[in-house]
Amino acid sequence: MNELEGRQLVVADLATGIVILALGGAILALSIAMPDFAERNADPLTAPGIFPGVVGAIMVLLGARLTLRSTRAYKPIKAPGEPEQPDNGNPATPFRLLVGFLMMAAAVFIIGRADFRFVMSGFCLAYCLFFVGWRSDSGSTVRRIAAVAAVILIAGILIPIAFEEIFLVRMP
């Protein structure tokens, strides 16, 4: 699935350009609406909206440039003889990505609501159960189980202990 290429990239750039353009415009508008504290006898040049306004304006220009460039490169109809889009890898990749991300998001959501060690140990176990190639020919199942146990020990127990005892961090 790696990086986007060809028409996919052009379409993505077109969408991104529009988003950057809109975002820059929103930043500019919000910056203009910010107070300048003139009623407090503050110098208007210290207004909070000055630099964000500059950033917003530049983002509008950059977004416009990207949008224009992508519009020129965009071909809605595939031309005869144009090569097919490259196969970006295993068709199961989006599913793996979704599962991995959901696991991370769930762990982040639960952190603070349950003991950190349990959360991280649970994440490690779930992640390894799903992503470790249990049916692979390389290495025995016992070694894989030992490796998973080591991962849980390191990520779920030793790292939190190190942060607590050495860096004096209270676990979330």
Place this chain on the structure above:
Amino acid sequence: MLDAFIGLLSVETLVNVLWATLGGIVIGALPGLTATMGLALMTSLTYSMDGTQAILVLICVYIGAIYGGSRSAILLNIPGTPANAATAVEGYPMALAGEGYRALGLATVASLVGSLFGALCLALIAPFLAELALGFGSYEYFLLGIFGILIAGKMTSADDPLKGWIAGFIGLAVSMVGQEAIHAYPRFSFGSVELAGGIALIPAMVGAFGISELLLSLTTAKPQLAAVAAKKASLTSLFGDLWRSRLTVARSGAIGTAIGIVPGVGEDIASWIAYAGARRASRNPEEFGKGSRDGLIAAETSNSAALPGAIIPALTLAVPGSAPAAVLLAAMFIHNIRPGPMIMIENPGFVATVVWIVVFGSIAMAVLGLVMTRPLLYVLRVPREYLVPIIFSLCVLGPYALTQRLFDIYVMLAFGVLGFTLRLMRYPMAPLILGIILGGMIDQNLRRGLILTARDPWEILTRPISIVLILMCIATLLVGMSGMKRLTNLLPGRRRATGTGQP
């Protein structure tokens, strides 16, 4: 100098140098734990120590941390500290190509040489350099920040600098969230108390580099590092590489030291500017971004040279040259050491002591780094599915450890998603992070400069350093633009070289 050297010679010094440097390397190597954080934590551990030994420990941790970040940058494409982002650009491709050993070794020897070069500058020209840095006013800081964004965007996305600049300005926009420094007005907080506190750098960096890398690793069915067989590289060959790139080393060392001296700028900008210089001077610029030794050497030499450079204004002006130097400065006050313009008169021996501390720390860094090169290579052979949970645990705890806000963990994940999405579309992450780092500095100095020059922005053209920086910004924008490429190809010499006039 000799007295200072003799004064440091003791078993206690040796032990402190070794454990502090090793600790710094570990701190720097772990994504989410930065040199600043390491120094801040270590400061509390040094309360009961003698002043000189305490400063020695802190400087060694600083040296180790800046160097240690190159470990994770090279092996995992996750810079351990912001100063190692440029290292990741070249070091990681080298590791993937089976040259991990050489990359780690080159980073080590380059860091050693850079650090020693900076120490030499610290010893020889500290008073002169400090006076030059006084010439940087608000406009100069503003322009230096803008230049940093432009050059980082150009260098990290040479084929499409527009995307690098977009990433940089997204970073600047992110840095605007939260209470601004002059009126404490909460910008873009939308009523949220958490957003009013701003988007912190560390969660954003860990997310953009760390989480996005973990997500990207999920998109490859085959582990990326499965077939890596690291070729050994002898110490002689490493120094041979360094000798062949001696111009790069010299230039990067000078850039690193000079940038380090400028208060508040730091090692990250130094490494990018030196990287840009190396690329520009290279006979093979197309190799950059794909595992260029020159690029790696430039980045590591300069970020290590910037460290002694950052100590110069801390010692002589009581103004830190970088965030970790700010913590170091605070530690000096805690231990009754008075840095400032009078230190060269009141306590000149302390400056010499600091020089030797940097030398000792650099040597320890090199020894420990080379000894640990081979063991660290085994990290590459560990299947990704076992590393991901461990890295994720560090990515969660690292940002949380600084402020202990759950919000920072959410920010980290959000930037992970943002970083992943942008990287799919070939946007570089480093300019985004640099934008977050520099946004506050650029903002304040722009407004301050406008006020100080009585609303006359043209005043900027009367300042020589500003003019140089403006020209550098313009050059960065123009070089590489398609229109400029066509224009330069019309030049007679260029046409003869290409034969066809094509870019």
